[in-house]
Amino acid sequence: MTALDPPRVGLCRIEDIGEGEARGFGPVEGYRRKIIVVRKERRLHAWLDACPHYPQGTPMAWRSDAYLSGDGRHIACHSHGALFDIETGECVLGPCLGQGLTRVELTVTEEGKVIATLPKEEKAL
Numbered sequence: 001m002t003a004l005d006p007p008r009v010g011l012c013r014i015e016d017i018g019e020g021e022a023r024g025f026g027p028v029e030g031y032r033r034k035i036i037v038v039r040k041e042r043r044l045h046a047w048l049d050a051c052p053h054y055p056q057g058t059p060m061a062w063r064s065d066a067y068l069s070g071d072g073r074h075i076a077c078h079s080h081g082a083l084f085d086i087e088t089g090e091c092v093l094g095p096c097l098g099q100g101l102t103r104v105e106l107t108v109t110e111e112g113k114v115i116a117t118l119p120k121e122e123k124a125l
Helices: none
Strands: 008-013 020-026 035-040 043-048 074-077 082-085 091-093 106-109 113-119
Touching: 008 035, 020 091, 043 106
Parallel strands: none
Antiparallel strands: 008 113, 020 035, 035 043, 074 082, 082 091, 106 113
């Protein structure tokens, strides 16, 4: 890894997130946002916890780890009522149609550790 590479941080172990569950991690040191990790159909998807309805992004959970809609089919912004596709991050309902969440790339090690590659633009000033 070089100084130009985005930072990577360990979040959890893969078994810490059950099927159909979402969890928030962080914010990690030097960053403003939590990272939302959702497990759907045995795959992990990760997004910054920042609803695009406002330019600075609004945290979406109404309580710790409450990121999913009532039926568990979407990521929900409980501040605005927006719903986002778990797999693509695209807004499918609400005031931010046509916008989407910022993806966070994940790697799962052979030992089952979940590692996030943090987006450069999220780094706190």
